[in-house]
Amino acid sequence: MRAAIEFFGDFVYLLLDTLRAIMPALSTSRGRVLAWRNIWIQMNRIGVESIPIVCLVMFCIGAILAMQIAPELARFGIVPVTADVVALATFREMGPLVSAVVMTGFGGAAIAAEIGTMVVGEEIEAMEAMAIDPIRFLVVPRVLAGIVMMVCLTALGDLAAMFGGLVASALLLHLGALQYIHHALAILKVGDFLTGLVKAGVFGMLITAIACFLGLKVRGGAEGVGINTSKTVVFTIVALIVVDLIFTSVFFYLGV
């Protein structure tokens, strides 16, 4: 129990340090150039490479949702409502969550392994010896890139899922594409889209911060890197779902 509290406390400290380091990283003109360069590299590594997988997975999810829900709706003679269900489920829930899980496996594990290997190779110590703050240099760009890319990935994933739903509806349910789009647009409110993106941003921060945290905590050589990389995936998925529950409860309470 004590270890768990310490662990959580350490993580909160890392988050606070990261927040504190964002401003200095971006305040000087030179710092800005360097920070943006780093953020750009990380956005490519964490986010851009996840795009095809997120799109593929979300396309499948959209199609699955349509096929699962359509028979039930058919009993009431309201097959076109499939588009409504797919749209709401995707934009409010599946989009951010599934994209986040893909990013955890792709970006989170890679970050933890990379930083862990740097710890083992004395690189973090060397960085500190050169008066370069690892939080500012390593964590801040990754967390910022994670937030930005998670929002972008979710937006793309949402579209891919809608397209998956559309294809399944057209091929299997004989629902016209225009009718599907019309239904989806009619049911969706700006709030649905925005709550999904807010969640996505928070998920992006969680994924990258947990990965950096566990990467920096690596001890004991290659084995330590392996252990903390798999811990990163497990802890992140648990954290994502718990935070998702909290968000959904708050949105439910607020009626958003």
Added chain:
Amino acid sequence: MPEPLIQLQGISKSFGDTRIYHDLNLDIFPGETLVIMGGSGSGKSTLLRVLMGHLKIDAGKVLIRGRTLDEMNRGELDSWRKSVGVLFQSGALFNSMTLRENLALPVREHTDLDDETIDLMVQIYLQLVGLREHIDKLPAELSGGMKKRGGLARALMMQPRILFYDEPTAGLDPVSTAQINELIMNLKNKMGATSVVVTHDMQSAFKLADRLALLFDGKFAAVGSVEEFRTTTNPLVRQFVDGRLDGPFVNPSDQCSYKAQLLGRKINEVPHGQKET
């Protein structure tokens, strides 16, 4: 006697049950090359981590130009770290960056110099350590000795007046060892740098040192000039310098009750008449 640059006063440090330092004292003077020797696991490299402020000590004080290291704020600690060049045991080059990027990093982070000037500096320092033709290679493509030389070049980029070397010649062939030693001597002679060298390579130690210090059982068992170390009758120093098997010097790994573990009982319970080894 000039004012000491670094003073270690009554340093104690333990990791769990393992005591690393116990009331350790030492002064390091500006411009000198101090070689710290000791057996494997005696805490030589850890001492450099203490001096850089990476590791908190349990008791005692580290004074840098009279200022306590533990009481320094972030800015003071950063400026202390910037004034020191550290050569890590493995070189500690960033594996994701080429040699060029590795060397450029500290200068890019801490100065406003333009990229062309930085690149020029990188080439000069790589030439100094004989690695200029490898400028665009990643550390994984370099040999152990080259990594060390690359690490040394990076440590020099901020033109530090103080240099810490952690086992600079360990695992190198005799020619690379001579190269590294030559570099360290040049830096001292040309720049008047203060150097702290951690090593157990006796030849290099005698070649480089103004003073030597032998770390044993958490304390400095002996501190003195090269001449004093060569002629001393201190049995501990003699054993270490001559590399003899018999003597008071025991490897820390030998100190734990290996035999007791093997036999499942305490060492002093060894049956009477049987010789203790």
